Each structure stands twice: as structure tokens, then as C-alpha cells.
Amino acid sequence: MSDTLTPPGTAPNPSPDSAPHRLVIVGGGFGGLGLAKSLQAKGLEITIIDQRNHHLFQPLLYQVATTILPTSDVAWPIRNLFKSRKDVTTLLDEVTGVDTEAKRVLLKEGAPVGYDTLVLATGARHSYFGHDEWEPFAPGLKSLEDATTIRRRVLSAFEEAELTSDADERDALLSFVIVGAGATGVELAGIIAELAQRILPPEFRNIDTRKARVILIEAGPRVLPAFPKELSDYAETALKRLGVTVMTDHAVTAMSDAGVTVSGQEIPTRTAIWAAGVTASPAAGWLGAEADRAGRVKVNPDLTVPGHPDIFVIGDTAAVEREDGSPVPGLAPAAKQQGQFVAKVLKARLAGQKQDDKFVYRHQGSLATIGKRSAVADFGRIRLKGALAWWLWGIAHIYFLIGTRSRIAVALNWLWSFISGRNSARLITQRDIHSDKR
Amino acid sequence: MSDTLTPPGTAPNPSPDSAPHRLVIVGGGFGGLGLAKSLQAKGLEITIIDQRNHHLFQPLLYQVATTILPTSDVAWPIRNLFKSRKDVTTLLDEVTGVDTEAKRVLLKEGAPVGYDTLVLATGARHSYFGHDEWEPFAPGLKSLEDATTIRRRVLSAFEEAELTSDADERDALLSFVIVGAGATGVELAGIIAELAQRILPPEFRNIDTRKARVILIEAGPRVLPAFPKELSDYAETALKRLGVTVMTDHAVTAMSDAGVTVSGQEIPTRTAIWAAGVTASPAAGWLGAEADRAGRVKVNPDLTVPGHPDIFVIGDTAAVEREDGSPVPGLAPAAKQQGQFVAKVLKARLAGQKQDDKFVYRHQGSLATIGKRSAVADFGRIRLKGALAWWLWGIAHIYFLIGTRSRIAVALNWLWSFISGRNSARLITQRDIHSDKR
Structure with missing residues (x-):
């Protein structure tokens, strides 16, 4: 077990005999998965902790809320995604805090999990602006x-x-x-x-x-x-x-x-x-780190937390600026890019090389649908609207889904909706179980 | 509004000028749907009341419980099934009782619904035998x-x-x-x-x-x-x-x-x-009718309730005997056949003809799967087991599903499971919301 994080440019300890480097990722969203998927190295052990058993494809969640898609089309068991990655352990548990002194993540059910490097990718919840x-x-x-x-x-x-x-x-x-x-x-x-x-x-x-x-x-x-x-x-x-x-x-x-x-x-x-609004998960509180008004941790340009070179915060939990000073948006591709950036940094650190020192966000474009046949798409100079944008939106989202089954299932459900005018998941469930009457 | 039920063999009131005959069906399971689907007649107005918005394909429910199928593959909105049937009204509400004097069904939320003929097809719940x-x-x-x-x-x-x-x-x-x-x-x-x-x-x-x-x-x-x-x-x-x-x-x-x-x-x-066991829904209590130990209403051979020729009880809520004195089993085909039988009886009554006086159950066979590649099938003289029975089971269940989309979706999910060894719906949801910890 390496007690200290290998500082940039310093020789690491990659020999197979030594204790592995323990990377703990909290959150199996786009950021956490983007990182774990891009990082596999000798002597590295990864633990992913999430309070859900599934990764959620947030961009299509509104279609579950509106009866078009069933829940299982937009969610995958995290551990199943890492079935063949023996270096990845998945734990379903709730993080209650981080002991940065002892370098341990504290859990609600399980024993604390020690880390050499910690990445917090815990996302955001909706915010009612004080209401x-x-x-x-x-x-x-x-x-x-x-x-x-x-x-x-x-x-x-x-x-x-x-x-x-x-x-x-x-x-x-x-x-x-x-x-x-x-x-x-x-x-x-x-x-x-x-x-x-x-x-x-x-x-x-x-x-x-x-x-x-x-x-x-x-x-x-x-x-x-x-x-x-x-x-x-x-x-x-x-x-x-x-x-x-x-x-x-x-x-x-x-x-x-x-x-x-x-x-x-x-x-x-x-x-x-x-x-109307979101607020970051309580990661800033776990670290005692400085946060912006939306609760996002103010990170260094390399996404580490000031004073904690062994802790990264990415995705909706981090306040990151673009080159022009505007904030990086809370979008799936931004979280994914940050995960991939941290993977590159850690790869370099493990190899004893100097890593990239600054995360640069590449905006790939914005898409939004309006009803079932129309959409808008903004790719900077190219702007699309109407049916063409809608088809583009559909193709892009099927492309970004995980796995063949989900792609086929979503495509079929959309096709069915389009042709028959019937939606696939018009179910009222958990009636009377929630606190709300309906 | 006809105040009295037309007795068998008596002239009905089918002239289009007269008030319609109001048939109220409580329960959108196999019995209730079997009836409504088989019965459409001039001067007949049908109301289906269910406490759920969906019909449930019970025989595959265990596959939802075991991650193979998503919820939406085995459930359909009842009102959607009767989209083109202007004579059918669907109400989502809970029945709290039946006023057999005033001939009204009492609801939890909505106003009482008057009937000329009432069919109770409310199914069964599991029973813990007094525990x-x-x-x-x-x-x-x-x-x-x-x-x-x-x-x-x-x-x-x-x-x-x-x-x-x-x-x-x-x-x-x-x-x-x-x-x-x-x-x-x-x-x-x-x-x-x-x-x-x-x-x-x-x-x-x-x-x-x-x-x-x-x-x-x-x-x-x-x-x-x-x-x-x-x-x-x-x-x-x-x-x-x-x-x-x-x-x-x-x-x-x-x-x-x-x-x-x-x-x-x-x-x-x-x-x-x-x-381990089921008990009938509280229909017997609503009617003050005699019930067997499992709470099922003891019905006449024509499935009417003794003393109430205008009230039928069918499916798992009814205690019906076969010709040899053994009970009709609590299976989907039995409920469906009873619904179709009542449709025939009511058609005859509306036409002023004498109706069939005795429900006869035709057992079509029993099937059960054991794991993913094996099953048993019993068709009286013909008995099958193993892979052949399993394929037969699969084909039969796809055939009995409602609608093209469900058939394609279930077939694809099974195929996917079979080929990839991955199940489609391995989701943990509603964690912490139920009374149970998990």
C-alpha cells in the first residue's frame, strides 16, 4: 500500500511486487465511468462506490417520465459493465464522509475504504433555491x-x-x-x-x-x-x-x-x-473544501482539490472554468471528458511522467427535443432545427447509449411510438406508497 | 336505464331509443378483459373499474422479479386496449363496496357507479394462512x-x-x-x-x-x-x-x-x-355472499351469485367446480374462459334468448419452467419435459401476450438473455422507500 500519492515527475512504484495503488471513485455517472473505462494499469486497483446499483443515462430520463421508454432502457448495473475488469470492484453503498487524514472513504453500511487516490464524481440534485x-x-x-x-x-x-x-x-x-x-x-x-x-x-x-x-x-x-x-x-x-x-x-x-x-x-x-436548478452533492462538505453558490467544489485547473493533490472532483460536483472564464456546463460530455482527463493524469503519474496540468473542455454541441418530431441543435457555427435536428438527436443518443441491447430496445421503442402512436411504458406504479396521495 | 335485469327467456329492451344496459366490470385481469373483449352489443355500455391503470400478464411476472423482463413488457394500460371501443369506459379507482339494493358500485374517489349487470373479477392476493x-x-x-x-x-x-x-x-x-x-x-x-x-x-x-x-x-x-x-x-x-x-x-x-x-x-x-397460497379479493364481503375457506364466492353453475341473477363473479374470486367436482384452477385461461362465458350469457340475455346455463372449464394444459432451458408441460395424455417443453412454453407465452410490441420486446429480451447471459432489467429501485430496509 503506497501511503503517499506519487507527486508529478517523481518515480512511482510500479513494480508488480509492491502494493497496488488504490483508486477509489465515488459515483458511477458519466464522470466516474468515463474515468474507470479509460484507465487500466498494472498495479492499479479501482473501487467504484455508488448508492445505486445502476449507471443512469440522464439525457433520456425525461422519456421515462413521459412514458416513452421503460426504466431498464436507460439504466445498466454498474458491476455488469466491469464484469471482465478484474481490477475493478463495485460497491453499492452510501458515502457518509471522507477522512482525508487517514485517506479513507466512510460508508453507511460497509467498512471504510482506504484510497491512495480519490475521485469524487457524485453529481448533483435539484435545488429549490432555498424553498x-x-x-x-x-x-x-x-x-x-x-x-x-x-x-x-x-x-x-x-x-x-x-x-x-x-x-x-x-x-x-x-x-x-x-x-x-x-x-x-x-x-x-x-x-x-x-x-x-x-x-x-x-x-x-x-x-x-x-x-x-x-x-x-x-x-x-x-x-x-x-x-x-x-x-x-x-x-x-x-x-x-x-x-x-x-x-x-x-x-x-x-x-x-x-x-x-x-x-x-x-x-x-x-x-x-x-x-429549474440543481445543487451539487455534499462532496464539498466531506472535504471541508471551498464551494461555489451551487455547492460545487472549486477545483484546481487539473481538477484536484486545493491542498489535496490526491483528491479529484469531476462532473456536476466540480466548479470548472472554460478558457474564457465561463463555467463548464453540467452536461454528460463534460463529465465524461473530465473522467478521461483524470485517467490521463493518473496514467502519467503511475508511469512517473509529468501529467497534463490543465483540463480543457471541448464543447461538442447542444441538443434539445421539442415534442416528438422537432429539435434544435447548436454546434457553434452550424445550427439546426426541426425534423433534421430531431433525427440527428435520435441517432446521437442511440450512439451514446451503452450496449447493443439498449440501442436496439430504445430504437424499437421509438419506432413503435412513431408508427403506432402508443408509448411503451404508460404504467402507474408505487401508487399510495409515496408520501404523495397519487 | 333499465331498472331490472332481464330474466332469461324474457323479452329484453334492445330498441335503440331505450336507455342502455349498463354492464360494470370490476377488475381488468384475464377474466374482466376476456369478457369486455368478447362482448360488444347495441344498447350496451361497459364500464371497467380497476385500482391499477394496467392489465398485468401474471404468468410472466416472476421474470420481472428475477431481472429478465422490464415491468413494461408484462403490463398494458387498460384504457389503451379499449381505445377504439367507444362503448367501453375505463375508471381507475378502488371499489369499497356494492350496494345491491340501489345497484351501485361504491368507489373510494369517484361517485358511485350504477349497474344493470355487475361482474366481479377482482382476483386474489397471497395468503399467509393466518400469519x-x-x-x-x-x-x-x-x-x-x-x-x-x-x-x-x-x-x-x-x-x-x-x-x-x-x-x-x-x-x-x-x-x-x-x-x-x-x-x-x-x-x-x-x-x-x-x-x-x-x-x-x-x-x-x-x-x-x-x-x-x-x-x-x-x-x-x-x-x-x-x-x-x-x-x-x-x-x-x-x-x-x-x-x-x-x-x-x-x-x-x-x-x-x-x-x-x-x-x-x-x-x-x-x-x-x-x-404458498392465495386468498380471494374481498368481493364476497361486498355482496354478503357465501364464500369458501379461501374467500372465494360460491357461485351458481352459470357464475351468478345465489340470489343475485344480475351479479356474476369470475376468475380467482369465484369458487367454481369442474364436472368431476374438483375446483377450477386459479389460472389465466380459466378466468378468460369464464369472462367469455359471461359474454355469451349476456349476449343471449340482451337478445332475449335463453343463455347457456352452466360454465364448463376446458383445461388447455399446464406449463412451468425450471430455470432458463428446461420446462414441464402437461396436456393430459401428452406430457413433455426438458428443452422441447421450454421452447413450447416460450412460444405459447409470446402468443398469449397482448400486442405486437410486447411480443417483439419479450422475444428480444429472451433472445438477449439466452445469447449474452445478461438480463435486461437488473435494477434496484425504490430502495429505502419501502418499509423494509432494502
């Missing part, structure tokens, strides 16, 4: 359970509207409020509008689901704020064509059982969804 | 949630065994006890043994999953008691070959956190599954 009391009324979308909760609530609202004889209650049940018009908010609004407008109408007898209102609320001046204005404008027009009410420059000021208050006006609703 | 306190330790398998609970517990046991350093705890975690060796118990035991023996070993570093024990407990003298002895013997041998410990003539006498007590001897385990 955590809103969470029961407006779940966010980060986990499979979040997705099935949203799916249950959206579908249950139509079911309850079909049952009720109270006209006001019916209107509230048929109002869907999505807070935040980033990619997730726009994608959710588009598909819920499609459900109400095209998929559900022939199945209900007492209500006309086409009368449902889908309201997208954004505090800023336009939807998809991370995209060029031209594409934001296109997206807004496309959303309106689907029947979505877009309320930009409107902030949520209160939430309750009765509805969502937006700039002083109450919108009665039984189904609100939070897509 | 309901065992339920937290040994969930049964009747709903999608039951299946994902069992999936979570089985997968979590392996995960916790990988984490623990306590040898006794590890042994208890790697002991899986299945109570009841009917088709469901045998099928669960076979697949869990396959998981431990063939699928999981390359993925764990601290434990050898092949050392897991799968123990199948049966109070009677042989497994698959509904099959001929020859096939029971074959199944027992096949189970043993997969590494399952078969304990026939053993009864469970106690259950706790620590384990399952069988004929006085405690088997330490963290994962027990109940596949």
Missing part, C-alpha cells in the same frame, strides 16, 4: 424513482380528471406546470403536450384531454437559455404549436396543494415538475 | 410492485454480501428461501439459482455467488403438486441440478428478521419469498 418545502409539490428529475414519480403523477392526473364531477378540480387536474425552461423543462413540456393532444384523446370518455394546459415557466427572458437566441425563438414557437403556454420572465413565488403562484398569480394545478 | 405478520419478511408476487420489491431484495442481498465482513451475515444474505413449490415457486427458485450460478459470478470480487443457497420449501410431498408425479419428479431433479435445495414435506412455522423456521429448524436468511 425545499416545494419539493413535495414539484418533484425534480434526477433518478429513476423521480422519473416514475413524475410518470405516475402525470398519468394519475388524467385518470382523476376522468373520475371527478367537480369542474374546477378537473381544470386543476388538467393543468401541468413545468418550472424551468432549460432542455429538460422544454423536453418534458413537449412530450406532455403530445400525450394530451395526440395520444390520450381517444382513450377517455368523460374528459377531452386536448383541453389540458401545459404551462412552462421560466424566470429568464427566453426558453433554452444556453442556446443561441434564434434557436430559443424557434423552440418557443414549436412549443406553442404543440399547445404549450410559455411564460418567460415569470418567477415562481409560492407552491402548495392548490397550485403554483407565478409572479403573484396562482395557477391551480395538481401536477408541477421542477426543472 | 399476516410474515408478510414483511416474505413478500408475495401478485403486482408489479411485488415484482420490483422481490427484485430489489434479491439483488440487494448479493450487494450487501459483497460489502459485509461478517461471515454469518454473508451466509444469511446468500440464502434465498422460497416458500411454496407450485409453478411460481419453482420458476422463481430456478431463475434465482441461475442468477447465482451463471450470471453473477464474474461480477463480484469479494464473494463467490455460486455459494449462494436457494431453498425451496413445500409443505406437500412433491414440487408442482398440480402436475403428474412423473413431471414433479423431473422438475425436482432439474432444480437440484441447478443447485436448488428442495425441501418437500416441510412446513414453515415461524418467520423473523433472522430467518425462516422450517419444521422446527431455523434457516438464517435475509430474503424469503412467499409463493
Whole structure:
């Protein structure tokens, strides 16, 4: 067991007789997997710790929430991905802290795990900007359970509207409020509008689901704020064509059982969804490290934590700047690139070479869908919108999925949806089990 | 609205000007759907009430519990199945009682629903034979949630065994006890043994999953008691070959956190599954009707309830006898046939003709799989076992699934499992949300 991290440029201890170098990765998201997949070296032992047994393909999670894809199409058991990598051990447990003195990760269930190098890639949760009391009324979308909760609530609202004889209650049940018009908010609004407008109408007898209102609320001046204005404008027009009410420059000021208050006006609703903001996981607290307002650890240019050359923080948990001083966005490719960067740094360290000293983010482009036939794509100079962007989006996402089975399954489910107008996963599950009535 | 049921042989009121005949079906299982699918008549309005939004293909539910199939492959939204049937209204609600005087079904959320004819097809739940306190330790398998609970517990046991350093705890975690060796118990035991023996070993570093024990407990003298002895013997041998410990003539006498007590001897385990018995839904209580020991309503030969010619009870909720006096088994085909029989009776009544007066069950055969490559099939004189029976089982089940998409999806998932040895739905979800720790 090497007690100290090999400093850059110093001879490492790679001889097979010596104790292995123990790399502990906390988090099996895009960052953690990007690292473990790119790093395999003699004398290196990797442990991945995650509180879930699965890696989640976040970019398609909104399709689970909106009945298009089943949960198993967007999630893979982490340990199965490393089946043939005998150097990788996977542990399902919750990290409760890091003892940086003794160099151990503390776990909720299992014994502490010692490390020589630690990488924290624990992601982010949704943030209610100091209004955590809103969470029961407006779940966010980060986990499979979040997705099935949203799916249950959206579908249950139509079911309850079909049952009720109270006209006001019916209107509230048929109002869907999505807070935040980033990619997730726009994608959710588009598909819920499609459900109400095209998929559900022939199945209900007492209500006309086409009368449902889908309201997208954004505090800023336009939807998809991370995209060029031209594409934001296109997206807004496309959303309106689907029947979505877009309320930009409107902030949520209160939430309750009765509805969502937006700039002083109450919108009665039984189904609100939070897509407005995220906060980093508590990694900064574990380390006693400095964090930005969103809770992200302020890391060095090589993604190590100031004062801890043996600890890296990557992905949504890290505050990293681009060359122009703007923040690296919280996107899957950014986390993946950071994981691959750390792999390169560690490879160099293990080989006793000087490593790259600065992570440089390469933006590969941004994509967002609007309903089932339209999308926007921004690749810097090249900007696409409409059906072409939608096909590109679909192909890109199938390409980025893990494994042949998922690719075939997602492609088939999309094809089926496209041709038949039936979605594959319109299930209400865990009813009455959650704290919410529905 | 016709106030009285048209008695057999009496002129009905089929003229289009008159009020429609209101048929209310409670339960969207094989019985309820079998009825609604076979019955469409002028002047007839059908309402299907179910507490779930989906019809569940029970015969494959054990494959959801054992990671082979995703939930959405075995469940379909009931209202979607009747999309083009304008005479069918679907309501998602829980029935709380039946007012046989006023001829209304009472609901938990919605207003009471009036009927002219009522069909109760509400199925069964697992029964702990007076030991309901065992339920937290040994969930049964009747709903999608039951299946994902069992999936979570089985997968979590392996995960916790990988984490623990306590040898006794590890042994208890790697002991899986299945109570009841009917088709469901045998099928669960076979697949869990396959998981431990063939699928999981390359993925764990601290434990050898092949050392897991799968123990199948049966109070009677042989497994698959509904099959001929020859096939029971074959199944027992096949189970043993997969590494399952078969304990026939053993009864469970106690259950706790620590384990399952069988004929006085405690088997330490963290994962027990109940596949031993069922009890009918509370339909008998709603009607104040006579029930047998399993809670099933004792119906007339035409499946009506004594004293209520306008109320039918079918499927697992009804106690029906075969011609030889033996009970009609609680199988999907039996429920379906009863639904189709009631459709015929009602068609005749609506047309003012005399209806069939006696339901006759036609047994189409029994099938059960043992692990992934073997099965037994009993068609009376023709009995099959081994790989041929397994292929037959697979083809029959794909044939009986609803819809093209499910057939393709299930076939692909099976093919994938067969070829790659990877199962499609190895997800631990809803962890910490249930009352159970795991």
C-alpha cells in the first residue's frame, strides 16, 4: 500500500511486487465511468462506490417520465459493465464522509475504504433555491424513482380528471406546470403536450384531454437559455404549436396543494415538475473544501482539490472554468471528458511522467427535443432545427447509449411510438406508497 | 336505464331509443378483459373499474422479479386496449363496496357507479394462512410492485454480501428461501439459482455467488403438486441440478428478521419469498355472499351469485367446480374462459334468448419452467419435459401476450438473455422507500 500519492515527475512504484495503488471513485455517472473505462494499469486497483446499483443515462430520463421508454432502457448495473475488469470492484453503498487524514472513504453500511487516490464524481440534485418545502409539490428529475414519480403523477392526473364531477378540480387536474425552461423543462413540456393532444384523446370518455394546459415557466427572458437566441425563438414557437403556454420572465413565488403562484398569480394545478436548478452533492462538505453558490467544489485547473493533490472532483460536483472564464456546463460530455482527463493524469503519474496540468473542455454541441418530431441543435457555427435536428438527436443518443441491447430496445421503442402512436411504458406504479396521495 | 335485469327467456329492451344496459366490470385481469373483449352489443355500455391503470400478464411476472423482463413488457394500460371501443369506459379507482339494493358500485374517489349487470373479477392476493405478520419478511408476487420489491431484495442481498465482513451475515444474505413449490415457486427458485450460478459470478470480487443457497420449501410431498408425479419428479431433479435445495414435506412455522423456521429448524436468511397460497379479493364481503375457506364466492353453475341473477363473479374470486367436482384452477385461461362465458350469457340475455346455463372449464394444459432451458408441460395424455417443453412454453407465452410490441420486446429480451447471459432489467429501485430496509 503506497501511503503517499506519487507527486508529478517523481518515480512511482510500479513494480508488480509492491502494493497496488488504490483508486477509489465515488459515483458511477458519466464522470466516474468515463474515468474507470479509460484507465487500466498494472498495479492499479479501482473501487467504484455508488448508492445505486445502476449507471443512469440522464439525457433520456425525461422519456421515462413521459412514458416513452421503460426504466431498464436507460439504466445498466454498474458491476455488469466491469464484469471482465478484474481490477475493478463495485460497491453499492452510501458515502457518509471522507477522512482525508487517514485517506479513507466512510460508508453507511460497509467498512471504510482506504484510497491512495480519490475521485469524487457524485453529481448533483435539484435545488429549490432555498424553498425545499416545494419539493413535495414539484418533484425534480434526477433518478429513476423521480422519473416514475413524475410518470405516475402525470398519468394519475388524467385518470382523476376522468373520475371527478367537480369542474374546477378537473381544470386543476388538467393543468401541468413545468418550472424551468432549460432542455429538460422544454423536453418534458413537449412530450406532455403530445400525450394530451395526440395520444390520450381517444382513450377517455368523460374528459377531452386536448383541453389540458401545459404551462412552462421560466424566470429568464427566453426558453433554452444556453442556446443561441434564434434557436430559443424557434423552440418557443414549436412549443406553442404543440399547445404549450410559455411564460418567460415569470418567477415562481409560492407552491402548495392548490397550485403554483407565478409572479403573484396562482395557477391551480395538481401536477408541477421542477426543472429549474440543481445543487451539487455534499462532496464539498466531506472535504471541508471551498464551494461555489451551487455547492460545487472549486477545483484546481487539473481538477484536484486545493491542498489535496490526491483528491479529484469531476462532473456536476466540480466548479470548472472554460478558457474564457465561463463555467463548464453540467452536461454528460463534460463529465465524461473530465473522467478521461483524470485517467490521463493518473496514467502519467503511475508511469512517473509529468501529467497534463490543465483540463480543457471541448464543447461538442447542444441538443434539445421539442415534442416528438422537432429539435434544435447548436454546434457553434452550424445550427439546426426541426425534423433534421430531431433525427440527428435520435441517432446521437442511440450512439451514446451503452450496449447493443439498449440501442436496439430504445430504437424499437421509438419506432413503435412513431408508427403506432402508443408509448411503451404508460404504467402507474408505487401508487399510495409515496408520501404523495397519487 | 333499465331498472331490472332481464330474466332469461324474457323479452329484453334492445330498441335503440331505450336507455342502455349498463354492464360494470370490476377488475381488468384475464377474466374482466376476456369478457369486455368478447362482448360488444347495441344498447350496451361497459364500464371497467380497476385500482391499477394496467392489465398485468401474471404468468410472466416472476421474470420481472428475477431481472429478465422490464415491468413494461408484462403490463398494458387498460384504457389503451379499449381505445377504439367507444362503448367501453375505463375508471381507475378502488371499489369499497356494492350496494345491491340501489345497484351501485361504491368507489373510494369517484361517485358511485350504477349497474344493470355487475361482474366481479377482482382476483386474489397471497395468503399467509393466518400469519399476516410474515408478510414483511416474505413478500408475495401478485403486482408489479411485488415484482420490483422481490427484485430489489434479491439483488440487494448479493450487494450487501459483497460489502459485509461478517461471515454469518454473508451466509444469511446468500440464502434465498422460497416458500411454496407450485409453478411460481419453482420458476422463481430456478431463475434465482441461475442468477447465482451463471450470471453473477464474474461480477463480484469479494464473494463467490455460486455459494449462494436457494431453498425451496413445500409443505406437500412433491414440487408442482398440480402436475403428474412423473413431471414433479423431473422438475425436482432439474432444480437440484441447478443447485436448488428442495425441501418437500416441510412446513414453515415461524418467520423473523433472522430467518425462516422450517419444521422446527431455523434457516438464517435475509430474503424469503412467499409463493404458498392465495386468498380471494374481498368481493364476497361486498355482496354478503357465501364464500369458501379461501374467500372465494360460491357461485351458481352459470357464475351468478345465489340470489343475485344480475351479479356474476369470475376468475380467482369465484369458487367454481369442474364436472368431476374438483375446483377450477386459479389460472389465466380459466378466468378468460369464464369472462367469455359471461359474454355469451349476456349476449343471449340482451337478445332475449335463453343463455347457456352452466360454465364448463376446458383445461388447455399446464406449463412451468425450471430455470432458463428446461420446462414441464402437461396436456393430459401428452406430457413433455426438458428443452422441447421450454421452447413450447416460450412460444405459447409470446402468443398469449397482448400486442405486437410486447411480443417483439419479450422475444428480444429472451433472445438477449439466452445469447449474452445478461438480463435486461437488473435494477434496484425504490430502495429505502419501502418499509423494509432494502
